[in-house]
Amino acid sequence: MKSLEELAQIRERMKNKVALREANGEIRIVVGMATCGIAAGARPVLNALVEQVAKQHLDNVTVTQTGCIGMCRLEPIVEVFMPNEERVTYVKMTPDKVPEVIEQHIKGGKPVVKYTIGAVEN
Amino acid sequence: MIRTHVLICGGTGCSSSNSMLLVDRMEAEIVKQGLGDEVKVVRTGCFGLCALGPVMIVYPEGTFYSRVTPDDVEEIVSEHFLKGRVVDRLVYRETEGEEKVEVPSLQETGFYKTQLRVALHNCGLIDPEQIDEYIAMDGYAALGKVLTTMTPEEVIQLMKDSGLRGRGGAGFPTGLKWEFAAKNKVPQKYVVCNADEGDPGAFMDRSVLEGDPHAVLEAMAIAGYAIGANKGYIYVRAEYPIAVKRLNIAIGQAREYGLLGKNIFDTGFDFDIETRLGAGAFVCGEETALITSIEGNRGEPKAKPPFPANKGLFGQPTIINNVETLANIPQIILKGPEWFASMGTEDSKGTKVFALGGKIVNTGLVEIPLGTTLREIIYDIGGGIPNGRKFKAAQTGGPSGGCIPAKFLDTPIDYGNLTRIGSMMGSGGLIVMDDTTCMVDVARFFLDFTVDESCGKCTPCRIGTRRLLEMLDKITSGNGTLEDLDKMEELCNYIKANAMCALGQTAPNPVLSTLKHFREEYEAHVVEKRCPAGVCKKLLRYEILPDKCKGCTKCARNCPVGAISGKVKEPHVIDQSKCIKCGACMEGCKFSAIIKK
Numbered sequence: 001m002k003s004l005e006e007l008a009q010i011r012e013r014m015k016n017k018v019a020l021r022e023a024n025g026e027i028r029i030v031v032g033m034a035t036c037g038i039a040a041g042a043r044p045v046l047n048a049l050v051e052q053v054a055k056q057h058l059d060n061v062t063v064t065q066t067g068c069i070g071m072c073r074l075e076p077i078v079e080v081f082m083p084n085e086e087r088v089t090y091v092k093m094t095p096d097k098v099p100e101v102i103e104q105h106i107k108g109g110k111p112v113v114k115y116t117i118g119a120v121e122n
Numbered sequence: 123m124i125r126t127h128v129l130i131c132g133g134t135g136c137s138s139s140n141s142m143l144l145v146d147r148m149e150a151e152i153v154k155q156g157l158g159d160e161v162k163v164v165r166t167g168c169f170g171l172c173a174l175g176p177v178m179i180v181y182p183e184g185t186f187y188s189r190v191t192p193d194d195v196e197e198i199v200s201e202h203f204l205k206g207r208v209v210d211r212l213v214y215r216e217t218e219g220e221e222k223v224e225v226p227s228l229q230e231t232g233f234y235k236t237q238l239r240v241a242l243h244n245c246g247l248i249d250p251e252q253i254d255e256y257i258a259m260d261g262y263a264a265l266g267k268v269l270t271t272m273t274p275e276e277v278i279q280l281m282k283d284s285g286l287r288g289r290g291g292a293g294f295p296t297g298l299k300w301e302f303a304a305k306n307k308v309p310q311k312y313v314v315c316n317a318d319e320g321d322p323g324a325f326m327d328r329s330v331l332e333g334d335p336h337a338v339l340e341a342m343a344i345a346g347y348a349i350g351a352n353k354g355y356i357y358v359r360a361e362y363p364i365a366v367k368r369l370n371i372a373i374g375q376a377r378e379y380g381l382l383g384k385n386i387f388d389t390g391f392d393f394d395i396e397t398r399l400g401a402g403a404f405v406c407g408e409e410t411a412l413i414t415s416i417e418g419n420r421g422e423p424k425a426k427p428p429f430p431a432n433k434g435l436f437g438q439p440t441i442i443n444n445v446e447t448l449a450n451i452p453q454i455i456l457k458g459p460e461w462f463a464s465m466g467t468e469d470s471k472g473t474k475v476f477a478l479g480g481k482i483v484n485t486g487l488v489e490i491p492l493g494t495t496l497r498e499i500i501y502d503i504g505g506g507i508p509n510g511r512k513f514k515a516a517q518t519g520g521p522s523g524g525c526i527p528a529k530f531l532d533t534p535i536d537y538g539n540l541t542r543i544g545s546m547m548g549s550g551g552l553i554v555m556d557d558t559t560c561m562v563d564v565a566r567f568f569l570d571f572t573v574d575e576s577c578g579k580c581t582p583c584r585i586g587t588r589r590l591l592e593m594l595d596k597i598t599s600g601n602g603t604l605e606d607l608d609k610m611e612e613l614c615n616y617i618k619a620n621a622m623c624a625l626g627q628t629a630p631n632p633v634l635s636t637l638k639h640f641r642e643e644y645e646a647h648v649v650e651k652r653c654p655a656g657v658c659k660k661l662l663r664y665e666i667l668p669d670k671c672k673g674c675t676k677c678a679r680n681c682p683v684g685a686i687s688g689k690v691k692e693p694h695v696i697d698q699s700k701c702i703k704c705g706a707c708m709e710g711c712k713f714s715a716i717i718k719k
Binding site: 001004010011017018031032034037046050062064066 | 123124125126127129204206255258260262263266270379380388
């Protein structure tokens with residue numbers, strides 16, 4: 001290494017990888033990962049979320065898992081918690097729906113209503 | 123894509139409770155359950171809560187598990203990592219047994235909440251064997267800043283402005299030390315890191331070396347630039363195998379990246395570091411003895427002056443800084459001297475790491491802003507005294523320090539205050555004692571240590587400390603006189619005034635401080651021939667209360683020397699001339715009929 005730029009490059013490359021350990025996510029995306037969720041395909045959804053968040057450098061977003069919330073027939077369920085906002089519950093999620101949720105909701109602040117529990121159930 | 127990081131403590135404390143096996147099992151289990159691409163295991167340095175080891179944190183949730191065994195691994199992986207259900211029974215709770223107060227996140231625990239981590243900020247957060255993780259936490263940015271934008275004089279001024287004082291014991295201002303060495307215009311100078319942590323019970327330097335070795339390397343290079351040295355030595359005890367290993371890995375990685383070696387950051391500045399192993403002599407923590415030892419000679423101190431800043435290693439100007447001191451430096455450079463000086467008290471800036479030990483619930487490592495009171499450290503962070511016992515004294519500074527009685531619990535801790543109340547900062551060992559501790563015995567313990575560790579070069583230390591120990595032995599065996607107490611005090615002051623190095627000069631401190639604050643306990647030993655705490659064996663008497671004894675014969679059977687006699691169903695008696703005061707009779711008695719006096 002011969003320059004500060006090279007040091008900065010390593011820092012940028014690595015920062016992403018350790019950011020996970022600084023639990024400073026203002027926005028939390030929680031994926032239901034109980035047996036019901038996993039059976040319904042929650043793992044690919046979780047992975048798609050983690051991937052999108054990292055790829056787009058959304059440093060204020062934390063993706064975590066949770067257990068069963070009791071609506072097993074609607075799994076995979078993904079909930080989004082934003083400061084000062086009511087939580088938004090997405091049901092029957094698939095990896096294909098993830099980019100839309102990230103784009104519109106996480107970045108744009110507007111929930112993708114058609115995937116939410118209210119829309120799907122009615 | 124990695125979505126979960128499992129940080130497992132790889133410090134000495136958790137390693138000795140088998141955390142390395144945990145790492146292996148965890149990695150294997152994660153692969154077995156098909157999570158190899160999603161969950162990453164990181165072996166870190168010490169988290170601080172050593173009493174609860176092995177400990178681990180799972181991010182991003184921040185779930186803190188304690189006392190994890192290899193048998194728990196499968197459950198953690200399948201329940202938590204796969205299904206997202208926290209394994210409740212392993213989550214650390216602060217008040218065990220009481221009503222369930224769950225504290226799943228590490229930062230929210232009483233133990234961590236009031237801590238302020240500067241020197242330890244990377245410990246337990248990064249993998250110390252990966253230079254890239256250190257760089258991700260702004261590592262080597264301070265060295266880059268210093269080399270490319272500052273003059274050596276500016277660096278020294280910055281250190282002086284920060285108010286950083288040596289964390290190894292004496293508390294000498296770091297910037298001033300650097301300035302003395304910088305003023306000597308000679309071609310060869312040295313930077314030495316004192317990692318010969320010898321105080322019984324102190325292990326903060328070990329934790330820094332194990333958890334964040336690059337911080338020490340970076341700070342040494344900064345020091346080298348400031349004083350004009352291109353060579354550094356780390357003198358580390360051979361008893362710290364994990365620290366030595368990680369230091370050598372770190373040095374290798376830094377060289378590979380060109381952060382040590384020739385022409386660092388293309389600025390023409392050269393700096394390289396080597397480790398030297400100490401063989402475990404306490405005196406080698408004294409700077410002149412340490413220098414002598416690095417030179418390849420027997421570790422004995424030399425008279426000062428000349429100070430090492432003028433004439434040190436191989437006769438050249440040398441600065442010696444302690445590990446914890448160095449660990450503060452990169453952050454002072456990056457965040458500015460004002461930031462550092464905003465923490466602490468008037469004469470003591472910044473934070474200090476203490477190794478909590480003895481009669482305290484949370485045994486481990488804590489870092490607090492200077493000026494915090496002993497009460498906050500012991501009760502808020504340390505969780506108080508176990509078994510509902512009463513606080514009696516806290517010992518700081520190891521064999522060089524003294525005992526602080528309960529009346530000073532609310533004194534803000536800083537360099538000046540500790541000296542005023544008859545102790546010293548030392549390297550930061552903090553041993554808590556409750557009412558079952560005998561203060562005379564404590565003084566005797568530390569004297570026993572210094573007598574062993576005296577290098578023997580000067581008479582006051584070699585002979586004086588031994589005479590002092592003999593007097594303490596006399597008192598604890600019930601043969602002391604009041605005159606002995608006065609003689610002891612006189613001898614203490616004589617040793618303090620005449621010993622050549624800090625080891626001897628401070629060796630009488632444990633005796634002087636206990637004499638000052640707990641004189642009545644000495645007098646009880648001497649006048650009443652009684653040890654109030656019930657520790658000094660020769661002053662103890664075990665007796666059987668005839669009205670409580672049922673004559674079950676259990677004590678007589680338990681007694682290893684046959685000192686107890688009596689008929690079945692009749693009160694027994696102890697033959698005091700045969701009794702060895704082991705206490706086996708009392709432990710076994712179901713009727714509480716045996717008392718200790």
